[in-house]
Amino acid sequence: METTQPTLPKDLQNSQVSQEFKDLTSSLPKNRGWVVPVVHQYQGFWHYDWQLQGVLSYQKHFQAQDTDILLVTTPKSGTTWLKAISFAITNRIQYHVASRDHPLIKNNPHVLVPFVEYVYADNPIPDFSAIPSPRLFATHVPYVSLPDSVHNSNCKLVYMCRNPKDLFVSLFHFANKLRPQHMGANSMEEVFELFCEGVSVYGPYWEHVLGFWNESLRRPKEVLFLKYEDMKAQPGIQVRKLAEFYGCPFTAEEEKEGIVESVLKLCSFESLSNLEVNKEGYLPTGQMNKAFFRKGEVGDWKNHLTAEMAERLDMITEHKFEGSGLKF
Numbered sequence: 070m071e072t073t074q075p076t077l078p079k080d081l082q083n084s085q086v087s088q089e090f091k092d093l094t095s096s097l098p099k100n101r102g103w104v105v106p107v108v109h110q111y112q113g114f115w116h117y118d119w120q121l122q123g124v125l126s127y128q129k130h131f132q133a134q135d136t137d138i139l140l141v142t143t144p145k146s147g148t149t150w151l152k153a154i155s156f157a158i159t160n161r162i163q164y165h166v167a168s169r170d171h172p173l174i175k176n177n178p179h180v181l182v183p184f185v186e187y188v189y190a191d192n193p194i195p196d197f198s199a200i201p202s203p204r205l206f207a208t209h210v211p212y213v214s215l216p217d218s219v220h221n222s223n224c225k226l227v228y229m230c231r232n233p234k235d236l237f238v239s240l241f242h243f244a245n246k247l248r249p250q251h252m253g254a255n256s257m258e259e260v261f262e263l264f265c266e267g268v269s270v271y272g273p274y275w276e277h278v279l280g281f282w283n284e285s286l287r288r289p290k291e292v293l294f295l296k297y298e299d300m301k302a303q304p305g306i307q308v309r310k311l312a313e314f315y316g317c318p319f320t321a322e323e324e325k326e327g328i329v330e331s332v333l334k335l336c337s338f339e340s341l342s343n344l345e346v347n348k349e350g351y352l353p354t355g356q357m358n359k360a361f362f363r364k365g366e367v368g369d370w371k372n373h374l375t376a377e378m379a380e381r382l383d384m385i386t387e388h389k390f391e392g393s394g395l396k397f
């Protein structure tokens with residue numbers, strides 16, 4: 070049997086949000102959350118309260134620098150993997166990727182590359198001054214809700230998306246792991262309906278993806294759009310693409326030493342999921358690290374969705390992405 074959280078992680082507890090924030094959200098559209106009872110819609114996307122508190126503070130206070138790198142995903146698109154790979158690439162002078170003391174051996178990738186809105190949710194005015202350049206952050210925030218300073222800077226955005234069928238299945242399992250035992254599991258049919266209506270954390274999924282897809286077409290030098298499936302199929306090509314995009318392509322010498330293979334090995338599902346820290350550890354918010362590692366495969370939806378569900382998701386995706394040039 071899969072283990073669930075002993076208690077609701079801190080970031081999902083309503084007691085963590087201020088009264089001022091509660092007054093503000095009282096006028097926003099509401100719906101049923103997958104883990105918490107209520108989610109609110111802000112600028113067209115669904116958030117649970119602690120997260121939205123962070124998004125608002127992030128919008129208000131974050132000052133982007135042109136050298137910043139922001140990793141963006143909608144949840145369950147391969148965030149943990151992208152964080153690990155990006156951390157390994159951008160810090161490779163300081164931390165040799167084949168070293169047994171590499172920070173990724175002792176730390177979950179979410180600790181090394183934090184979600185910036187969660188940092189703000191915890192502390193409305195965090196101090197980022199000690200972070201060396203290029204600063205590496207992650208976010209799930211949709212394009213429309215990113216801070217103006219991100220929109221107006223030349224900072225680099227990497228967006229990783231994943232096909233909606235696998236993403237839905239991954240999110241379904243993740244949400245059930247986060248729900249403490251006494252709340253019981255969601256039924257797949259119920260949350261499938263919500264997902265199709267766009268009600269998922271940081272959803273609607275399709276609008277989230279399109280926001281960054283369109284921006285990547287408009288500003289290809291600043292916005293790199295990747296797919297989880299391509300990363301699985303051609304990891305070497307994608308890792309080299311990332312290193313180039315970050316302005317630190319691999320040298321001939323590094324290539325000769327097999328750096329690409331070392332990065333991929335260090336960050337592989339097998340390596341990360343078998344580390345002590347990821348089997349036993351918890352994030353500062355209280356989430357179990359192991360919840361971020363399930364199967365790490367493409368096509369697992371076939372084991373979970375009925376033919377009707379798959380067809381419905383395909384039809385919605387085709388309709389929403391029509392004319393955009395984006396396909397799975």
Ligand code: PAP
Nearest residue numbers: 144145146147148149150239337338362363364365
């Ligand atoms: P997040 O957006 O909530 O941070 P994220 O890392 O995107 O989570 O989602 C976890 C998914 O990525 C899981 O997919 P699954 O449920 O279909 O299995 C997880 O297994 C997968 N994953 C985690 N690490 C890796 C990795 N190193 N390589 C490939 N897939 C991975």
